[in-house]
Amino acid sequence: MKNKMKALVKKDEAPGFEYKEVDIPTIGPGDVLIKIKAATICGSDIHAFHSSPGIMHLLTLPRIVGHEGCGEVVAVGDYVTSIKKGDIVSPEPHIFCGHCYYCQTGAALNCQNMELLGHNADGVFAEYVKVPETDCWKHPAGTSYELGAIYEPLGVAVHGVLADDISGKSVAVFGCGPIGQFAIGAATVFGAARVFGLEVAPKRLAMARKMFPGVTFINPGEQDAVKIITEATDGLGVDVSIELSGNSAAIQQAFKVLRREGRVSLIGIPSKPVELELNKDIIFKEARVFGIFGREVWLTWWRVRNLLNTGKFDPMPVITHRFPLADYAKAIEMAESGAAGKVLLYPEE
Ligand SMILES: [Zn+2]
Ligand SMILES: [Zn+2]
Structure with missing residues (x-):
């Protein structure tokens, strides 16, 4: 496997992103490497693009941005047991420690040691992302990557509605x-x-x-x-x-x-x-x-699956535009124009 990939990086405090070649993440024994097949632009990515003060305190720089994505697992660490190569997964962007007060009391969403994909951990606007096994939501085989990519924002909506x-x-x-x-x-x-x-x-x-x-x-x-x-x-x-x-x-x-x-x-x-x-x-x-900041882990993800399984709401028409990752500037402009629904990015060349 090659060791370089294309990624969208927030370099410093100045507005904008940079599309550049970076190292493919190396995984630890409890990690999973996902080849991102589809990612979507969130309002918070637009805030990060403009270096809006409402979001910048969450970022450590330089950082690969993006947190809504789905892809195929291409490598797993030695201790990983529940996820295997070829699985279709979406990462839960709130990477929780599993042992702080909130994690112990069933509120991993508010983990005291939380890392957040695209903010203080490298995100999904890249060809590959590394996440712990415990942060993977596995989809049934055959799930579309585009649907997988919008599970995360769907989850935000579901968590807000069912709070x-x-x-x-x-x-x-x-x-x-x-x-x-x-x-x-x-x-x-x-x-x-x-x-x-x-x-x-x-x-x-x-x-x-x-x-x-x-x-x-x-x-x-x-x-x-x-x-x-x-x-x-x-x-x-x-x-x-x-x-x-x-x-x-x-x-x-x-x-x-x-x-x-x-x-x-x-x-x-x-x-x-x-x-x-x-x-x-x-x-x-x-x-x-x-x-409301994210999803309840993993209750919200199950609720999203239940929502989709009713067949009473099809979220796919909400995706209106698709761009290769290299065209991120056009994609962001479209996403903030008020003329688009969800805007998708494809990291693959
Ligand atoms: Zn989001
Ligand atoms: Zn924790």
Whole structure:
């Protein structure tokens, strides 16, 4: 096997990435080497590309970026028993230690010694990535690599939706980009009674409308979202707000449309501090706020599999564009244009 590969690297604090040749990772006895066949661009990759302060504190540089991917196992370490060459796997990007307080108490997602692919561990925007055996999600043989690549962002949406009870509830999803569309799909399948989707980008709105005919879509740039949602919910507001845009105005609205005792899941990453009226928005409302950062290991992955197995939601139309890794700049531009769903990168030459 060759010992060099192409990878997308964040070199220093300056904006941008570099597409360059680097060493193929060497695996330890508990590691697996995955040949990446498909990877997708996450909002956090766009933040990293622009060196946005909201994300840079998570990165140690230089670093191979990217954390949403799927590929074929090409080598396993001597101690690896559950994964073999040829398996199709997606890495869980939160690499957990297995022995800290959180890992011991079933909350590996918040591991105190966490390494994060594409941030402080080398990521998937490369021909190969190395991950511990314990961080591999094995797919059934024949699973498409593209579906495997979107398991991770699907998981973020599912974790955000199922952070608390959703059944029979009214739900407002802020931001109908890829994760917003996944969240609407998950909320619908897992039993939400009424779903509102809010989005300002016309193309995304049109895409989401086509995918989810039963959902009420609102363009808060043109319509009074708080009024529409309040009226449609008998003056109460929604039971659940799921915020994916990271936009300050949307985050503020997510609290304004919430009924008393409602729940907010915050997923989108704002690029600067956001002002909230704590009295009105949270305290007097007795609102419950959930920060969502990743997936519950491995509960969320099983829930994603269960969601897909229902056959009631096909996430594949959310993938709208595909680029070779070398064309990353075009791909990122497309991903942040508001005109695309999920944008895929192919590391193979
Ligand atoms: Zn992601
Ligand atoms: Zn740990």
